[in-house]
Amino acid sequence: MAGRNGTAPLLEVVGLHAAVAGNEILRGLDLSLRVGEVHAVMGPNGSGKSTFTNVLAGRPGYQITAGSVLYKGRDLLTMPADERARAGIFLAFQYPVELPGIRNREFLRTALEALRTARGEPKLSVREFNKLLEEKARQMEFDPDLMKRSVNEGFSGGEKKRNEILQLSVLGPKLALLDETDSGLDIDALKVVANGINAFRAPDKALLLVTHYQRILNYVMPDFVHVLIEGRIVKSGGRDLALELEARGYEWVREAVESGSV
Amino acid sequence: MTQTLERAYGRYLADFQTVERDVRAQQPGWLDELREAAFEHFREAGLPTARRGNEPWKYTNVGPIANSEFAYGAAPAPGLDASSLAAVAPWCTVWHDLVFVNGRYSPELSSHRPTIEPKGGLKGAVISSLAEGLALRGDLVRRHLGEYARYDYDGFAALNTAFLRDGAFVYVPDGQEISAHIHLLFVSTSQSPSVSYPRTLIVAGPNSKVTIIETYVSLSGGNFNDAVTEIALEEGASVEHHRVLLDRDAYHVGLTRVRQGRDSRFRSTAFSTGPALARNDFSVLMDGPGADCRLRGLYVTAGRQHIDNYLTIDHAQPHCTSRLYYKGILDERSRAVFGGTVFVRPGANKTDAHQEDKNLLLSAEAEVDSKPSLEIYADDVKCGHGATAGAVAEEALFYMQSRGLDAETAQEFLVKGFASEILDDVMEPLREYLEKATTAALPRFQRGENGA
Numbered sequence: 001m002a003g004r005n006g007t008a009p010l011l012e013v014v015g016l017h018a019a020v021a022g023n024e025i026l027r028g029l030d031l032s033l034r035v036g037e038v039h040a041v042m043g044p045n046g047s048g049k050s051t052f053t054n055v056l057a058g059r060p061g062y063q064i065t066a067g068s069v070l071y072k073g074r075d076l077l078t079m080p081a082d083e084r085a086r087a088g089i090f091l092a093f094q095y096p097v098e099l100p101g102i103r104n105r106e107f108l109r110t111a112l113e114a115l116r117t118a119r120g121e122p123k124l125s126v127r128e129f130n131k132l133l134e135e136k137a138r139q140m141e142f143d144p145d146l147m148k149r150s151v152n153e154g155f156s157g158g159e160k161k162r163n164e165i166l167q168l169s170v171l172g173p174k175l176a177l178l179d180e181t182d183s184g185l186d187i188d189a190l191k192v193v194a195n196g197i198n199a200f201r202a203p204d205k206a207l208l209l210v211t212h213y214q215r216i217l218n219y220v221m222p223d224f225v226h227v228l229i230e231g232r233i234v235k236s237g238g239r240d241l242a243l244e245l246e247a248r249g250y251e252w253v254r255e256a257v258e259s260g261s262v
Numbered sequence: 263m264t265q266t267l268e269r270a271y272g273r274y275l276a277d278f279q280t281v282e283r284d285v286r287a288q289q290p291g292w293l294d295e296l297r298e299a300a301f302e303h304f305r306e307a308g309l310p311t312a313r314r315g316n317e318p319w320k321y322t323n324v325g326p327i328a329n330s331e332f333a334y335g336a337a338p339a340p341g342l343d344a345s346s347l348a349a350v351a352p353w354c355t356v357w358h359d360l361v362f363v364n365g366r367y368s369p370e371l372s373s374h375r376p377t378i379e380p381k382g383g384l385k386g387a388v389i390s391s392l393a394e395g396l397a398l399r400g401d402l403v404r405r406h407l408g409e410y411a412r413y414d415y416d417g418f419a420a421l422n423t424a425f426l427r428d429g430a431f432v433y434v435p436d437g438q439e440i441s442a443h444i445h446l447l448f449v450s451t452s453q454s455p456s457v458s459y460p461r462t463l464i465v466a467g468p469n470s471k472v473t474i475i476e477t478y479v480s481l482s483g484g485n486f487n488d489a490v491t492e493i494a495l496e497e498g499a500s501v502e503h504h505r506v507l508l509d510r511d512a513y514h515v516g517l518t519r520v521r522q523g524r525d526s527r528f529r530s531t532a533f534s535t536g537p538a539l540a541r542n543d544f545s546v547l548m549d550g551p552g553a554d555c556r557l558r559g560l561y562v563t564a565g566r567q568h569i570d571n572y573l574t575i576d577h578a579q580p581h582c583t584s585r586l587y588y589k590g591i592l593d594e595r596s597r598a599v600f601g602g603t604v605f606v607r608p609g610a611n612k613t614d615a616h617q618e619d620k621n622l623l624l625s626a627e628a629e630v631d632s633k634p635s636l637e638i639y640a641d642d643v644k645c646g647h648g649a650t651a652g653a654v655a656e657e658a659l660f661y662m663q664s665r666g667l668d669a670e671t672a673q674e675f676l677v678k679g680f681a682s683e684i685l686d687d688v689m690e691p692l693r694e695y696l697e698k699a700t701t702a703a704l705p706r707f708q709r710g711e712n713g714a
Contacts, residue, residue: 057664060656085666097661101679101686110675111665118666150679167665 016067043228086118088174194219300423332457365458395431429461455484524550563596
């Protein structure tokens with residue numbers, strides 16, 4: 001398929017149907033994404049935003065009933081979650097998980113080691129890792145003491161989200177999936193998190209951001225905006241579409257879809 | 263009695279007669295009488311094999327112990343030396359080690375001096391075998407031995423007392439602190455399954471301080487350890503106690519009895535892995551106002567192992583604080599039992615007690631029976647309890663795998679993280695040893711050790 005910029009898509013989702021406990025959530029989702037691009041998927045509650053990113057990241061508990069997902073031309077859906085991560089996919093969780101007794105620094109170092117090995121990169125020494133971590137933590141205005149604590153345990157909501165983006169910047173994946181990373185952040189934290197996301201942007205990387213609100217798109221400028229309603233992308237456009245959604249809500253899109261005018 | 267039991271008990275009688283012949287002339291009369299009374303009790307009570315209507319043993323069947331024959335006084339398998347011990351048990355060159363092989367004190371393998379020289383300011387402290395203890399401080403041994411772990415408690419306590427001829431004795435006088443940790447290492451090793459009766463008495467005088475590590479390690483399969491430990495804390499004493507059970511493929515019944523005087527402080531961790539069948543019967547009597555205890559435990563089971571923790575904290579006096587927190591990691595078809603009871607006696611007002619048991623089940627076939635209970639007969643108390651048996655933590659595993667960790671590494675992190683809440687309370691180098699022992703006890707993590 002000849003695409004934008006003439007490059008093959010990094011991620012190609014075609015007619016994806018997915019269900020949780022027998023309830024179909026995704027109902028024929030199509031999306032194509034290339035390196036260098038930032039896509040925002042917006043939608044009301046229950047439209048399937050989190051299901052979409054979770055299915056892409058390989059969370060257990062979803063049944064894929066139809067459709068396909070190709071990542072770098074490979075069938076993504078047959079790969080276990082850890083293999084997807086080692087192939088370059090990263091999910092920033094909407095609700096980051098607390099890992100009692102597992103130290104943040106040790107966890108991140110082990111993860112980076114696994115990814116670097118998969119990427120054929122040499123092992124980092126402890127000193128090199130600490131230097132990298134220190135630099136990234138400074139960028140994220142992340143309290144260094146939190147690196148000594150258990151992963152996310154007792155962290156505030158904002159600290160958990162910052163930790164997700166810190167992981168993103170340290171691990172350096174190819175494709176970042178951000179699941180409502182902006183929710184629950186005050187404006188200062190939102191700016192810091194957005195800076196972290198922008199620092200990740202690069203011509204050889206891609207970003208898929210799902211969000212309910214367009215607020216974060218004031219700081220992270222998307223190339224494409226998609227509207228997800230009832231498990232399907234019903235409308236796509238540029239950044240203007242996000243502003244229109246902000247002004248008019250999701251209802252007009254839904255009505256337009258139902259009347260067949262979109 | 264069934265014929266099998268008759269035969270097994272006949273064996274205990276023959277062994278008892280051997281002990282009588284060997285030690286009668288050496289032991290003081292009061293100890294002979296104690297042993298004889300204990301054996302009489304055993305003949306009447308037998309082992310607690312009945313399970314119906316036998317509440318303390320409801321979930322644990324001691325049939326495998328009652329129906330087996332164990333050699334008593336077995337000769338140790340050859341080749342045991344200090345360096346081989348360091349490879350199979352926690353070891354630290356600055357600990358005072360007292361080593362017991364098949365229940366008998368081994369001066370050759372031990373690194374301690376029976377009495378600590380007065381120049382260290384430790385006048386009168388005793389760290390010795392029980393036999394030496396009887397010679398040095400017979401008065402103290404007589405006052406305390408069998409006082410807290412009474413032989414008529416059950417058949418196992420009776421047997422241990424009946425076979426009382428050796429063991430460990432620690433005494434810390436008034437206001438003194440033994441800074442080096444005392445390690446009591448009980449090793450079982452023999453050609454065929456053998457039985458040992460380890461016995462430990464620790465007396466911490468007023469305002470004294472001491473740290474004790476009790477390790478049980480079985481180097482050959484099928485052995486039976488029937489252990490009793492008594493710990494007396496006088497007013498203001500502070501004792502840290504670590505009980506380490508590494509009795510691989512063995513049977514172990516351990517009875518620990520702690521009596522706490524006024525304002526004393528007791529800290530304990532109990533770590534158990536490996537046995538075919540183990541019982542950790544641990545009980546603390548809060549016998550003086552202001553006493554404070556914290557009991558923590560970690561049990562790790564796999565295969566068809568069975569570990570039963572049977573814990574009691576008895577608040578007999580007001581203004582005492584107790585914290586009981588045990589955690590279990592269960593894999594394959596193993597089984598664990600947690601029975602925790604906190605008694606608050608009439609008049610024990612201002613009691614502050616909490617107990618909790620948490621379990622991580624790595625396999626759908628593993629099973630835990632967790633029964634924390636409170637019996638409160640006083641007003642104005644603060645008590646709580648809880649128990650959880652968590653399924654495999656899917657969410658945590660997915661989170662780790664989504665960062666690139668393979669399933670095995672993620673599980674290992676999960677297990678270590680779960681264990682750390684208990685182990686972080688343990689001093690180095692024991693903590694590190696126990697962390698390794700935790701993953702070593704789970705066959706699913708053995709790949710890394712054999713391979714790369």
